Amino acid sequence: MSELASGSVAVDPLAEALPPLSAHESLVEANRCLYCYDAPCTHACPTHIDIPRFIKKIATENLLGSARTILEANLLGATCARVCPVQELCEGACVLGSEHKPIMIGRLQRYAMDYAHSHEIDVIRQATSTAFKVAVIGAGPAGLSCAGELARHGHRVTLFEKRSLAGGLSTYGIIVLREPVEIALAEVEMIRRLGVELKTGIEIGRDVTFPELEANYDSIFLSCGLGATPSVGIPGDELCIDGLAYIEQSKIDRAGLRVGRNVVVIGAGNTAIDCATVAKRLGAERVTIIYRRTEKEMTAYPHEYEFIKKEGVEFRFLTQPIQVLSEAGTVTGIACLRTELAGVDLSGRPTPCLVPGSEFVIPADQIVRAIGQNKPSLARILGLGTIGGFITVDDDYETSLPHVFAGGDCIRLRGAASTVMAVEDGKLAAHAIHRKLTAKPTLAGVL
């Protein structure tokens, strides 16, 4: 009797949700692509991958060429193939979407990336070495992308990462359901093989000072991301779990993760959805997301909202937590007030106003907060220009300090912070750094 038939195979509740396309599926799907000219999917992709070209190459079974087409525009093509909100980007713009199903661009991209990965092909190569040295701070998607692109230009890049593993949110913050850790780490290795020197466990200001970096490198790129989840600011706050830490543990130390039976997640962004997914999949009987506005204002992508509803997660909208309830240090529930929406606030969304006397209690033995991330502390330490706590950069991603550039979530004041946007930041910043480093001195510069 096969293992499957005997039922002895335990299905991993967090296993990657979408299976890879088979060779046949990918051929059929690739052939369905119309091969649009100047295609809208390419426009919609923040890294502007030439999507019809890479799909056509799958159709002609030129998988190496397909992988190269992707990686030339986006070094983190394997991660993006999995984590991109394709409904909002390439697939959402597919011309077939109006009357037919859009092409499964994300899954085709994954097919090409998996091919390069499983055949251990280094698709992208390093250019001839220059004498320029660049330090990249933070090995998340923006940092990896920037470091890799700089290496492609031939520059000597040192990538500093304070954590023990590189990859940033791809490694620590994307639930395994969407991207297994190995994929993120394989991408890191690919960037290293491009000649990037990776130094993990190094924190700026603790292990190396910023002036030291400025003295030793021709240019610096900051891709430090954002901080931990802020506190909710209510009594009993300290009993809440940081949502990002919750996800991280589900990836790195799942055995050590305590999942409650009755979990409440505060917040309704994509991280909140991920936290609720982890809780539900790892055994919580009841998972409730509470949000002080309505489903109209929630920042989670519509497809994520649809997904989590099917997971059986409950939503309590117009609900403001006011106190974490506990007995002897153990969470027993969360006291909330109902809200009503009033005039528009600074973020352009309606302001939730508390309804007096509407207090009620949601019983819970675990409360996870997923209400965004703290602004980058590095900006304050270095005295960089900021807006709303985010690092200010010009069109070339240069900060208020000359030769110091920044990209990724730490500059993302507007628009959805996402992996693919960070990758594009890193890429464009690398090109700008390269231009600046290799610019011929002009007369104006001499005088």
Add this chain to the structure above:
Amino acid sequence: MADLSIDFAGIKSPNPFWLASAPPSNSGAQVHKAFEAGWGGAVWKTIGAPVLNVSNRYGAWHYGTQKMLGINNVELISDRPLEVNLQEIRDVKRFWPDRAVVVSAMVESSPDSWSDIVRQIEDTGADGIELNYGCPHGMSERGMGAAVGQVPEYCEQITGWVKQVARIPIIVKLTPNITSVVYPARAAVAAKADGLSLINTINSIVGVDLDTFEVTPNIAGKGGHGGYAGPAVKPIALNMLSALGVDEVVANSRLPISGMGGISTWKDAAEFLLLGATSLQVCTAVMHYGFRIIEDLCDGLSNWMDAHNFATIEQVRGKSLNRISDFKNFDLSFRAVARIDQTKCIKCDLCYVACNDTAHQCIDLIASDGRKVEPGSYDLHSNGRFEAVSTRPQPRVREDDCVGCRLCYNVCPVEHCIEMVELPAVAPTVTWDELSKTHPEVTCDWEAMKRYREEHGIHIH
């Protein structure tokens, strides 16, 4: 409901669809099954000289995920003993008196061999004999098949031998592997054949294996040309069919023609009828999907005939032949331009790239504010579904510059999105034939041509 029955040189069948002489009609059991499914007739797989076949005898040409747009084969004529075939033909015909049972034959090129096979076939009670002058591989190396069909004199001589002894209708099957199919057809007419059929398969090599460098299909390390058939050959077949229809000698002979070559649907069938076929032979589509396709072949054809008030196949036959002409008779003043229906356009821009790269550069991309823009002119910082879709320019034809080449119409993936719109003529109606008589100088002198154009307001873009 339309009457689908036909009378082909005295061979009657309840509908015009016959299995072509090929693997589907290899045995009594198969033909019996086909008749049960509703086929009007069958041309038995060629019988005659003894042969041996090889493995890997079929190769196919696929396009994208569409399987078998074309199939080629190096299969020979029937490799079953002659006696077995003759007995099964006899049995099938006895069981199916209302169906057309035609037997394809091919023997050594001698009067005795042919008179023997003709008598043996007639003894079975078969309705007719098709002379296989078309098989392009194997048999032709032995002086049979296409080796006969490619030489009109041989074609006439052998048909003559057959006609001297035959009492049932004789159909001559023509090979397309020839400069003009008209000459062997005329030879068959001269030898008093009772009907013609075309096309047989086309010489082809279907592919090369990119790992082993062997020719596809690989026959113990070797491969070679085989006969090509299937949907991809239909336009070639239609051309050859119409060439017979407009040839004076062949047309005046009034010989019925059995059309074949890529017929897969009732629509294909109707086109063959309109260009002069009386019966229709099918092979590849059956080899792809089985005998069951006969149901829609008949049903679709019948419904189409009803919709167009055709009561009989004879009323359809050759209806479009009067449209077949030569370039010299085309109206040079005829003007059509492409027009894109913006409500249907999905902005794939395939028309734009086709026109601008390979045709006449008369499609522009127009932004929502009416400006003409170049492809890819969006800001690199722009992204996302909304921006990509909402700012995407609309392809639009500059009708003044459109020469009406119809390439965009052909590449557009949306039904009825691009239409060719006829415009009033600006120049007088004239054909090249007329022009070369009234203005002979324009045919050999570019300056004279220039003057003529200016005179008549003809602008070349």
